[in-house]
Amino acid sequence: MTPNNNFNNNHIAEVLALISQGENSSVEFKSANAHPDSLAREIIAFANTQGGALLIGVEDDGRISGLTESVDHEARIANIARNNINPPINIESVIVSMPEGRVLLVKIGRGRDRPYQTLQNQFLIRVGSTNRTATQGELLRLxxxxxxxxxxxxxxxxxxxxxxxLAALDRYFSQYNFDLNAEDDQSRILANADVMTEDGAVTVAGLLLFGINPQRHLPYAGISFAHFAGCEITEELIDKQVIEGALGFQVDSALAVLRNNLQRPSRIQGSRTEDAAFQYPEKVFRELLVNAVIHRNYAITGSRIRVQLFTDRIEFISPGRLPNSVSIAKLSIGVSYAVNPIIVKFMENMRYMDRLGRGLPMVWQIARNHQREIRFEELGEEFWVILGR
Structure with missing residues (x-):
């Protein structure tokens, strides 16, 4: 069969572009005789992070040394991905004929079955142009x-x-005709509800939902609000607040703060006052705030949820990446996931949210129907919703 020249030319251009970047967080070079364990480590680190490209037959300095003729390199890398990685991982590979020699281009996506480990039980991640063993916190997030x-x-x-x-807990349970105060063993009841553990400690969910002062133990589990006078973070700061307390209080307070900071230009129309420009309905902001507090990664310390109001946009920023099964593309059409299933269960029962997976598509449709920009993004270890004004 005659090779497709356009197909090969496209891959030549891709290989040259990758080589020109040098080794970085998403590109790695390996010689043709690299040990299987070394190749497995590269694949694992990419799959556990954000994916990347592995060029086999290219030296560390970017020089193309080529592949040996006696080895089926595509079969070899497929076997490594299947037998030297736990769990096995799917990869894409293609041999590209360069003027200097053949190169195996291996593409590794962000793994769906993360975290992956070596046969020696090492969990690796990609940091810059190197791989390293995941820390306890990084492994926890994986x-x-x-x-x-x-x-x-x-x-x-x-x-x-x-x-x-306990008064808030009693109000919650009373809607199910259950008198918590009448129970002799409150700790056992609360453990069964995942508010406490069997050992008598309060869970993260229990503290965030029903804690007297959650931030005493979880100091960054709050919402930081900032209102800037222009379109840049360097502009004059009009308002800045840190909102703490239980999650329901945070959502209600942040919604009130946001409402008070949004100007609503209006005009008299007959006997009524009408908005002079499109204003997002309150349910949009409520949904984005609820989405932030129920899906943020509370294991990440040092960072609060941030709501940033600019002249041209509003940013809702939540610490933590999307789960393995969720992609940015899926969010606008609806996808169900629960990073914090206990928090989700209680917030749903307390009527702060509708059915899981319906909120972001609603926000997307309202923005698009009114010709407003809306973007979902993952930046570093954060999830952003950017809503055009």
Whole structure:
């Protein structure tokens, strides 16, 4: 069969473009005789992070050394991905004929079954142009994204039933005709509801939902609001607030702060006052705030949810990446996922949210129907919703 010249030319251009970048967070060079374990480590690190391209037959300095003729390199890399990585991973590979020699271009996507590990039980991630073993916190986030571990169910050290607002808990349970105060063993009841652990500590979810002062133990579990006078973060700051407390209070307070900071130019139309320009309905902001508090990664310390109001846009920024099964493209059409299933369950029961997966498509449609820009983005370890004004 005659090779498709356009197909090969496209790949030649791609290989040259990758080589010109040098080794970085998404590109790695390997010689043709690289050890299988070394190649497996590269694939694992890319798959555990954001994916990347592996060029086999290219030296560290970018020189093309080529592939040996006696080896089926595509079969070899497929076997490595299947037998030297746990769990096995799917890759794409193609041999590209360059003037200096053949190069195997291997493309590794962000893995769906993360976290991946070596046969020596090492979990690796890609940082810059190197691989390193994931720290405890990074590994925790990988397991969270895979849905194998839920941080909101973990115990908050140093807490007990005295850290809970029992009046708020009683109001919650009374809607199900259950009198919490009448129970002798409140701790057991709350453990069954995932508000506490069997050992008597309050869970992350329990503290965030019903804590008297959640930020005493989880200091960054709040919302930071900032209103800028222009379109840049360097502009004059009109208003700045940090909103703390239980999650329901955070959502209600942040919504009120946002409402007070949004100018609503109006005109008299007959006997009524009407908005002079399109204004997002309040349910849009409520949905984005609820989405931020229920899906943020509470294992990430040092960063709050941020709401930033500019002249031309509003940014809702939540610490933590999307789970493995969720992509940016899926969000606008609806996808169900729960990073914090206990928090989601309670917030849904408290009527802060509708059915999981319906909110962001609603926000998307309202923005698009009124010719407003809307973007969902992952930047570093954060998820952003950018809403054009």
């Amino acid at each position: 397991f969270q994204q895979a849905g194998l571990f839920h941080y909101d169910a973990t115990a908050v050290q140093g807490t007990g039933i005295a850290d809970l607002n």
